[in-house]
Amino acid sequence: VRKMFRLIRPCSRLIPLTTSKTEYHTQTAVVTEQPPKKNSVRLRKIDVKQLFDDSSTTSQLPSSIKSETRKKPTPREAHASHDNFPDNDIINRNKINQQKISSKKYPSSKVNLTGDVSQRLESILHASPLSTTDNLFESPEQDQKERRQQQPYQEKQQDEQQKFSDSSQQQSATQQRSGSLTAMIRQSTNINELLSIFDKYILPVEFAIGLQKLCDLSSGDPDVLKIYLQSDDSRTRIEGLLLSFLSKFTDPEVVTAINFLMKFYIEDNEFTEKVSVGLSARLRRITVHQIVRILDLLKLHRHTAQWLHHIYNRLLTLAEGRYFEFDNIRDILAITYKLSYNDRLINRLDERILEIAETLTYDDWYKILINKSMLKRRDRTILRAACYHLLKSPILPLDKIRDSLFACSMLSIHDKIFLEKLIQDAYQQANDINDPFMLHSLVTSMGTLRLRHCELLDHLGTLLVENNHVFGTSQKCLHSFIRTCAAVNYNSTTLLDSLITDNKLNLNENTVLADMTEQTPTTSLTQVDADSIHNKNKIDLVWSLAILNRATPEHVSTVLEHYTFQHVQNEIANSKIASALKLLSIYSYSLQKFSRKFLKPPFSVEHLAQLTMKSSNIQEQLAKAVTTFAPENKFSKFSVITSNMIVIDCLMVVDKTGQPQDLSTIITGDSNNQAFNKVRIDENRFKVAIKCLDYQDKTLITKSISGSMALQYRLLTALGYKCVLIDYAEFSQIQLPADRGQYVQRKIKQSINVNNTDTQISQ
Numbered sequence: 194v195r196k197m198f199r200l201i202r203p204c205s206r207l208i209p210l211t212t213s214k215t216e217y218h219t220q221t222a223v224v225t226e227q228p229p230k231k232n233s234v235r236l237r238k239i240d241v242k243q244l245f246d247d248s249s250t251t252s253q254l255p256s257s258i259k260s261e262t263r264k265k266p267t268p269r270e271a272h273a274s275h276d277n278f279p280d281n282d283i284i285n286r287n288k289i290n291q292q293k294i295s296s297k298k299y300p301s302s303k304v305n306l307t308g309d310v311s312q313r314l315e316s317i318l319h320a321s322p323l324s325t326t327d328n329l330f331e332s333p334e335q336d337q338k339e340r341r342q343q344q345p346y347q348e349k350q351q352d353e354q355q356k357f358s359d360s361s362q363q364q365s366a367t368q369q370r371s372g373s374l375t376a377m378i379r380q381s382t383n384i385n386e387l388l389s390i391f392d393k394y395i396l397p398v399e400f401a402i403g404l405q406k407l408c409d410l411s412s413g414d415p416d417v418l419k420i421y422l423q424s425d426d427s428r429t430r431i432e433g434l435l436l437s438f439l440s441k442f443t444d445p446e447v448v449t450a451i452n453f454l455m456k457f458y459i460e461d462n463e464f465t466e467k468v469s470v471g472l473s474a475r476l477r478r479i480t481v482h483q484i485v486r487i488l489d490l491l492k493l494h495r496h497t498a499q500w501l502h503h504i505y506n507r508l509l510t511l512a513e514g515r516y517f518e519f520d521n522i523r524d525i526l527a528i529t530y531k532l533s534y535n536d537r538l539i540n541r542l543d544e545r546i547l548e549i550a551e552t553l554t555y556d557d558w559y560k561i562l563i564n565k566s567m568l569k570r571r572d573r574t575i576l577r578a579a580c581y582h583l584l585k586s587p588i589l590p591l592d593k594i595r596d597s598l599f600a601c602s603m604l605s606i607h608d609k610i611f612l613e614k615l616i617q618d619a620y621q622q623a624n625d626i627n628d629p630f631m632l633h634s635l636v637t638s639m640g641t642l643r644l645r646h647c648e649l650l651d652h653l654g655t656l657l658v659e660n661n662h663v664f665g666t667s668q669k670c671l672h673s674f675i676r677t678c679a680a681v682n683y684n685s686t687t688l689l690d691s692l693i694t695d696n697k698l699n700l701n702e703n704t705v706l707a708d709m710t711e712q713t714p715t716t717s718l719t720q721v722d723a724d725s726i727h728n729k730n731k732i733d734l735v736w737s738l739a740i741l742n743r744a745t746p747e748h749v750s751t752v753l754e755h756y757t758f759q760h761v762q763n764e765i766a767n768s769k770i771a772s773a774l775k776l777l778s779i780y781s782y783s784l785q786k787f788s789r790k791f792l793k794p795p796f797s798v799e800h801l802a803q804l805t806m807k808s809s810n811i812q813e814q815l816a817k818a819v820t821t822f823a824p825e826n827k828f829s830k831f832s833v834i835t836s837n838m839i840v841i842d843c844l845m846v847v848d849k850t851g852q853p854q855d856l857s858t859i860i861t862g863d864s865n866n867q868a869f870n871k872v873r874i875d876e877n878r879f880k881v882a883i884k885c886l887d888y889q890d891k892t893l894i895t896k897s898i899s900g901s902m903a904l905q906y907r908l909l910t911a912l913g914y915k916c917v918l919i920d921y922a923e924f925s926q927i928q929l930p931a932d933r934g935q936y937v938q939r940k941i942k943q944s945i946n947v948n949n950t951d952t953q954i955s956q
Contacts, residue, residue: 375566384417400434459498473504519545540956558582594615594635597615599638613894632653643680672730679900680740682892736775736779740901744782758794766794829843835912837912850940851941
């Protein structure tokens with residue numbers, strides 16, 4: 194029926210609309226022709242009712258259509274043999290199709306191929322030279338669907354095999370052509386050969402390989418860029434190909450394109466404006482792993498051209514907006530290290546680390562800790578999480594213990610439990626230490642963190658004594674060990690004496706600068722910088738020997754001289770007073786220890802004293818507690834500077850029962866000047882120096898006093914003071930000021946009845 198409608202459709206369009214329904218149904222099936230009238234249209238009259246009658250329709254249909262109207266075979270019949278069903282024969286089917294085509298090529302009525310039909314023919318012929326005129330009168334999709342329904346199973350299978358073979362042949366030909374072009378690109382040795390290859394037909398993959406080859410040639414030959422810029426035609430073709438292929442590139446090919454643009458388009462022009470827009474659109478679909486690679490590529494060149502800066506900012510925005518896609522800790526740490534100045538992005542990535550914390554291993558947390566130490570970013574939440582997870586790890590190897598201790602010293606991580614684990618793991622593997630760098634790093638980190646582990650220090654000192662041929666070639670390890678022992682107030686008499694005597698400790702410029710030159714072997718230092726480092730190291734070493742009570746007059750004379758004073762005065766002008774305070778402590782030590790007179794440091798006492806005061810909170814809390822039983826300026830004075838340049842938090846004079854005495858009858862000199870106050874005492878009165886210990890005045894694990902505080906304790910005792918050391922952590926737990934005053938009074942009474950000895954100070 195559908196076939197018949199298509200046959201009569203051109204004729205039915207000629208029937209005028211003025212014809213009534215009754216008149217239209219009474220027309221006969223025979224077409225009668227009347228002589229044409231003037232200015233009239235020749236009409237063909239057809240009886241549609243009689244045309245669709247079952248009795249007459251079959252006889253009037255042509256034989257080619259009669260075969261189409263037969264009953265469609267069932268799927269079971271379609272699989273039967275062709276002998277029993279002649280209609281399924283492929284030869285017969287081809288004859289029927291040829292008859293259909295021939296009948297449509299020559300229709301009985303005239304049809305003008307105008308308008309859309311002619312345009313469709315032209316487009317079909319242009320698109321596929323194998324198309325036939327059968328598509329002119331039928332819908333291609335509908336006709337293809339009908340043919341698939343009427344097509345036998347074996348014929349369908351043959352058509353599919355034919356299509357598959359054609360596509361495979363075309364694909365193989367394309368791959369063969371692509372492979373040959375790729376081989377030519379990779380075998381090209383100069384830019385002229387490469388540009389001639391680009392003039393041929395090329396695919397995106399081949400084009401990306403060619404761009405990479407251009408980058409390789411430009412890195413080896415500086416004339417490649419000049420030749421490329423002079424070849425206008427080839428450059429124009431490459432620019433056009435790049436703009437057209439950019440959206441088809443894979444992520445690694447996009448990285449290659451950006452690398453090519455960075456090398457060959459240093460300045461902004463019209464092409465870079467267009468390609469930056471295309472890159473911005475393509476980068477929306479790029480993975481976060483490739484974002485890290487491209488940011489690393491653009492980091493050093495982002496300020497050379499405006500389009501590079503635009504792409505760089507675009508990638509930053511993408512990384513910040515898609516931070517939740519980072520699930521690889523390597524990418525997170527890499528982008529954190531490369532973009533350390535972008536605080537907002539790093540904070541987002543820290544949040545991402547906490548979100549994926551359950552999937553991270555011990556090694557990942559170790560890398561996070563090292564990354565934070567390299568960037569010097571003290572993010573407390575991340576650091577606490579890293580310490581917590583590393584505590585659950587088994588015993589760490591020595592290299593990770595070394596790096597973890599160094600990271601904790603750089604970031605001032607004072608997690609007692611975590612540091613105890615690191616020290617204990619290091620002590621269990623102390624026999625495996627055979628590298629001077631390993632020993633030096635461990636000892637230095639322990640001194641910086643003030644970790645007083647006597648067993649480990651004893652073992653490391655024994656290694657220095659017994660393996661002098663390994664660790665004694667350079668005095669760097671010996672210097673580090675002495676500084677660490679002084680920082681934690683560890684005074685092993687036999688071990689230190691043997692180390693200092695057997696290794697012949699000297700303070701010449703070569704040995705003191707050994708540490709600095711090994712850490713920065715490629716850095717060229719000026720003479721001023723070298724002299725400054727030399728003086729700092731000498732002062733630190735002599736000050737450490739003074740804390741350990743091992744400094745000799747020869748050691749002291751190397752730092753108490755005019756040349757050293759001049760360098761320290763330059764540091765004081767820049768508000769650096771650490772070396773100046775150490776020199777004053779060394780001078781006070783020399784006055785107490787030796788009868789020989791040394792040069793006095795020419796520093797302003799009042800200026801240094803103001804810079805060494807405790808924080809206002811500690812001073813304020815101590816003053817409130819003391820004034821409950823000793824009013825200020827009458828029985829107590831605060832922030833007093835002694836003659837040996839030691840700042841006392843509170844000065845008092847008490848009797849044998851601990852009762853405060855009136856200071857107006859005891860202190861001599863100008864009362865407004867708190868420096869160099871002299872106090873008259875006798876057998877019934879004692880000078881009391883109250884020192885409040887902050888966390889930096891104590892060791893971390895054992896909570897004993899540090900080396901610097903031990904030296905001050907010893908020097909104040911030599912001047913006749915009774916030192917009262919108050920732990921601020923313990924003091925701050927007491928809430929009421931009256932209770933705090935009673936706590937201070939108990940400490941004063943205990944100090945009066947104690948004979949201060951070096952053993953008690955060390956304890």
